[in-house]
Amino acid sequence: MPGELDDIIALVDCSKCGTELRVTYKQIRIHAAAACSCGTLIRLEDDTRIAAVHALIDETNPMSGDND
Numbered sequence: 001m002p003g004e005l006d007d008i009i010a011l012v013d014c015s016k017c018g019t020e021l022r023v024t025y026k027q028i029r030i031h032a033a034a035a036c037s038c039g040t041l042i043r044l045e046d047d048t049r050i051a052a053v054h055a056l057i058d059e060t061n062p063m064s065g066d067n068d
């Protein structure tokens, strides 16, 4: 059930104000960005934290398909 992965939360630090944002995998997957309350748009693609999220997903769902 792919939808379950959307509940995974990644923590992303705002590069401008340092606020720690909680970003769902769904938001990462759809928008590849997170908007901080200070107005900074943090791009998430190619972020190392995203790799960490994917690692977590692999860990959580070892049997998930290799279809991406």
Ligand SMILES: [Zn+2]
Pocket: 014, 015, 016, 017, 018, 019, 036, 037, 038, 039, 040
């Ligand atoms: Zn900020």
